[in-house]
Amino acid sequence: MGEAPVFFLDDLKKEFPNGVDLKSNGCETATIVVGNKTYLIGGNSTESALSIGVQIFDQSSGEWVYPTVLGTVPKSGKGFSAVLLNEDRILVLKKGSTPDDFAWVLEVDTQYVRQQKKILGTEVVAWSKGVRGNVKKPVVISGPSGVGKGTLISMLMKEFPSMFGFSVSHTTRALRGVEKDGVHYHFTEKSVMEKEIKDGKFLEFASVHGNLYGTSVEAVEVVADDGKRCILDIDVQGARSVRASSLEAIFIFVCPPSMEELEKRLRARGTETEEQVEKRLSNAKAEIEQGQSSGVFDHTLYNDDLEECYKSLKKILGLDESTDAATETVTKWVDLPADHSISKIDQKIIISCRTPELEKGSKDSIVLDASSLKGGAPGRTRGLEVYTMNPFLDGLNGINELS
Numbered sequence: 325m326g327e328a329p330v331f332f333l334d335d336l337k338k339e340f341p342n343g344v345d346l347k348s349n350g351c352e353t354a355t356i357v358v359g360n361k362t363y364l365i366g367g368n369s370t371e372s373a374l375s376i377g378v379q380i381f382d383q384s385s386g387e388w389v390y391p392t393v394l395g396t397v398p399k400s401g402k403g404f405s406a407v408l409l410n411e412d413r414i415l416v417l418k419k420g421s422t423p424d425d426f427a428w429v430l431e432v433d434t435q436y437v438r439q440q441k442k443i444l445g446t447e448v449v450a451w452s453k454g455v456r457g458n459v460k461k462p463v464v465i466s467g468p469s470g471v472g473k474g475t476l477i478s479m480l481m482k483e484f485p486s487m488f489g490f491s492v493s494h495t496t497r498a499l500r501g502v503e504k505d506g507v508h509y510h511f512t513e514k515s516v517m518e519k520e521i522k523d524g525k526f527l528e529f530a531s532v533h534g535n536l537y538g539t540s541v542e543a544v545e546v547v548a549d550d551g552k553r554c555i556l557d558i559d560v561q562g563a564r565s566v567r568a569s570s571l572e573a574i575f576i577f578v579c580p581p582s583m584e585e586l587e588k589r590l591r592a593r594g595t596e597t598e599e600q601v602e603k604r605l606s607n608a609k610a611e612i613e614q615g616q617s618s619g620v621f622d623h624t625l626y627n628d629d630l631e632e633c634y635k636s637l638k639k640i641l642g643l644d645e646s647t648d649a650a651t652e653t654v655t656k657w658v659d660l661p662a663d664h665s666i667s668k669i670d671q672k673i674i675i676s677c678r679t680p681e682l683e684k685g686s687k688d689s690i691v692l693d694a695s696s697l698k699g700g701a702p703g704r705t706r707g708l709e710v711y712t713m714n715p716f717l718d719g720l721n722g723i724n725e726l727s
């Protein structure tokens with residue numbers, strides 16, 4: 325709770341309509357009313373003057389609230405516009421920004437935000453970057469230690485380097501000889517990771533074989549930013565948490581042909597001490613049971629013959645012989661003009677340039693179609709579509725999809 329600049333309060337009492345811009349110390353802000361709360365987006369961020377701040381004026385208590393802000397906070401730019409979508413999220417458009425950075429979503433009452441409010445006991449908002457189109461669902465791969473998850477993932481990434489990206493987990497376990505920090509894992513201190521978990525930076529985390537492991541929201545986001553399909557190698561507890569989150573994914577459980585073969589592989593890998601091997605083997609029994617009965621997994625793979633198992637994995641992921649290994653997911657955006665106005669019709673946001681050329685009819689408006697949004701915090705909001713429309717032409721004849 326806190327005090328906000330008096331003139332904001334006075335301005336807000338005038339009951340501005342949603343999306344209207346106010347100016348504070350040269351800093352542009354947008355206000356959006358959701359129920360009895362007014363979200364003031366922009367102005368001073370409590371974290372940094374370089375990122376977009378959020379404050380909430382609660383009309384029922386007459387108090388200003390500084391919410392816990394989750395997700396990657398967009399950097400402030402040349403100002404922005406905001407529009408309410410579905411009463412639970414606000415679309416924030418950054419003026420004059422680069423094509424891959426102009427659409428952001430501030431979640432104010434989504435399932436994820438409500439869940440986090442309960443956990444953290446504070447007011448919460450969550451940022452999620454808007455991504456055009458639908459990158460395919462992330463893939464969660466689980467299974468007991470030594471079954472061959474890492475081997476299968478390496479094969480996939482080698483064959484389809486531009487299609488898949490690996491979610492680099494955090495762990496408190498010690499680095500193995502060949503591993504690189506930031507590539508195989510982010511190796512971290514327990515106290516640091518616990519603090520980051522508390523701050524809501526993790527999509528999931530679990531204690532596995534005596535160490536803490538977790539997938540940060542950022543680990544998944546950087547893969548989506550690259551236009552790639554994310555692969556997560558996590559244990560069954562983690563898979564269950566992801567299943568309960570808003571991240572829509574495909575869940576695959578990998579089973580060994582027998583416990584004897586699992587032990588053989590784990591020992592042959594030679595990366596664990598005898599004590600650790602014993603621990604991993606005894607945990608494997610419970611994991612296999614849970615993996616086959618929990619209802620978390622969409623598919624089970626038996627990794628007996630590696631090549632056969634890899635073929636089955638590719639089939640599940642829709643990668644047959646004819647799939648072009650070099651296929652890239654290209655997400656093209658548009659340059660958002662700095663000087664624009666926005667209006668909303670159903671789930672379509674019309675962005676019109678405030679330029680003389682437009683008045684003469686020589687420029688197009690941009691249409692953002694938010695009717696098929698998917699995903700959201702933690703992670704990206706996918707499914708935004710972009711069109712251009714010449715306002716001086718009638719009907720759909722004037723709409724061109726950007727490709």
Ligand SMILES: Nc1ncnc2c1ncn2[C@@H]1O[C@H](COP(=O)(O)OP(=O)(O)OP(=O)(O)O)[C@@H](O)[C@H]1O
Nearest residue numbers: 468469470471472473474475589593627628629630
């Ligand atoms: N089908 C297979 N047949 C024989 N050996 C295999 C097979 N699949 C993987 N292996 C070998 O088993 C060992 C363990 O595999 P890998 O490291 O990929 O397991 P993992 O499931 O990723 O384990 P962890 O969960 O501990 O990271 C490796 O030495 C690998 O080469």
Ligand SMILES: Nc1nc2c(ncn2[C@@H]2O[C@H](COP(=O)(O)O)[C@@H](O)[C@H]2O)c(=O)[nH]1
Nearest residue numbers: 469493529530532537538539557558559562
């Ligand atoms: N819940 C999570 N489990 C994870 C994550 N990253 C890895 N793992 C699982 O841990 C074990 C052991 O891995 P190792 O590298 O020490 O052999 C393995 O089953 C992984 O799947 C994570 O981020 N979250």
